[in-house]
Amino acid sequence: MILGSVLNPINSTIVAVALVPIGVALGAPPAQTAWLVSALYLATSIGQPVVGRLIDLYGPRRLFLVGMSLGGIAGLMGLLAPNLGVLIAARVVLGFGTCAGYPAAMYLIRGEAQRTGRESPAGVLTVLAVANQTVAVIGPSLGGLLIGLGGWRTTFAVNIPLAVAGLILGARRLPKAPPPELSERTGERIRLDLAGMALFAATLVSLLLFLMQPRADRWYLPVLVAVAATGFTVRELRAPEPFIDLRVLGGNRPLVLTYGRTVLAAVVSYAFLYGYPQWLEEGRGLSASQAGLAQLPVFLVGIAVSTATGRRPEVRGKLVVGALGQIAASATMLLLRPDSPVWLLIAVALLFGVPQGLNNLALQNAVYHQADPERIGSSAGLMRTFFYLGAMVASSAYGAFYGARADTGGLHGLAWLMLAVAAVFLAVTAMDRSLGRIGADDRSPSA
Secondary structure (H helix, E strand, C coil): CHHHHHHHHHHHHHHHHCHHHHHHHHCCCHHHHCHHHHHHHHHHHHHHHHHHHHHHHHCCHHHHHHHHHHHHHHHHHHHHCCCHHHHHHHHHHHHHHCCCHHHHHHHHHHHHHHHHCCCCCHHHHHHHHHHHCHHHHHHHHHHHHHHHHHCCCHHHHCHHHHHHHHHHHHHHHCCCCCCCCECCCCCCECCCCHHHHHHHHHHHHHHHHHHHCCCHHHCHHHHHHHHHHHHHHHHHHHCCCCCCCHHHHHCCHHHHHHHHHHHHHHHHHHHHHHHHHHHHHHCCCCCHHHHHHHCHHHHHHHHHHHHHHCCCCCCHHHHHHHHHHHHHHHHHHCCCCCCCCHHHHHHHHHHHHHHHHHHHHHHHHHHHHHCCHHHHHHHHHHHHHHHHHHHHHHHHHHHHHHCCCCCHHHHHHHHHHHHHHHHHHHHHHHHCHHHHHCCHHHHCCCC
């Protein structure tokens, strides 16, 4: 579960310190290398809930093994890529290949909890949160180390041994596929809602393409979003076995709010994870390896915070403190200058480690408790979709603020945006009373 889950977050951030070297090597400006970020998010945003739904219906084994195979193929493509276009294609393949890891893990944890009667496996969920979210922060540090050892191609090649290990472990340890699930409405085998999936993909592709470059001359993309979203809504409300049951989702207000908080948290988190390393390299003058090391405190603090708080089932307090941590860290970024001392760079990273360890863990636990158990795979995948939607907003934001170069003025503009989004995140969390019920049963005498 951990190995499968870690591939996506590691790859989503490992490229952060490789964008500048790749651009230099291939003669590509930041506007073009940004597609290496966007391509992974685009594929993952579409693939996660789709693969999650397939896991709900057919079990995780086959989908996990196919995904790992694609991850290895993507690593080989990146290692041998002659130009930027092939690199972008490799990131698309990688995005689809890493879609099975997290939904499969949540599916297996939920199934084991039902089998044993332990409905709050906090320890396992904590390990999973550290693996698939907090470990994302080690991506820039790992990327810097790999680039120092063998150049930027090693950030792609690292997926080859990881994929081989995943294939071996998956083939040996994952359970066989369960019997085909029957529909409660018709009593027949559940059929895939291919039309719903296609309309969902069309909606996301149009939306994410617009978010990458939100300009007036691309007005047709929001129109396509509206048309595809309308068609998706009509289809899902009429389908006997919808891809995403909008009636159930619409009646589950706590889960909808959690998805909204996921977007807000991701905007701040990924604006930092991508925007900060680029400023360290171009605005502060550090090497790729040094920029990666400068973010290592985020990883260490995030791990420590997740480990210390993970066994407590409550999520409201974690989200409030996490929001305050984002506000404090974003405000501190406004103090940065081209000649800022190393201790201030480390202080910014330490502050961001706190929300990184709290928010991701709390959001994951909230989805685990709020989602329909029969749709835990697709619900977990949909959470990742909203997470990467926020990442796409962050990607568009730092691209707009930096322009041709990641200078200090652009960093400060990005910090003000992060500060505003973090404030909204805090307000939404403070007003959501439903969060107080998560973990309340575990504190009762009967529990």
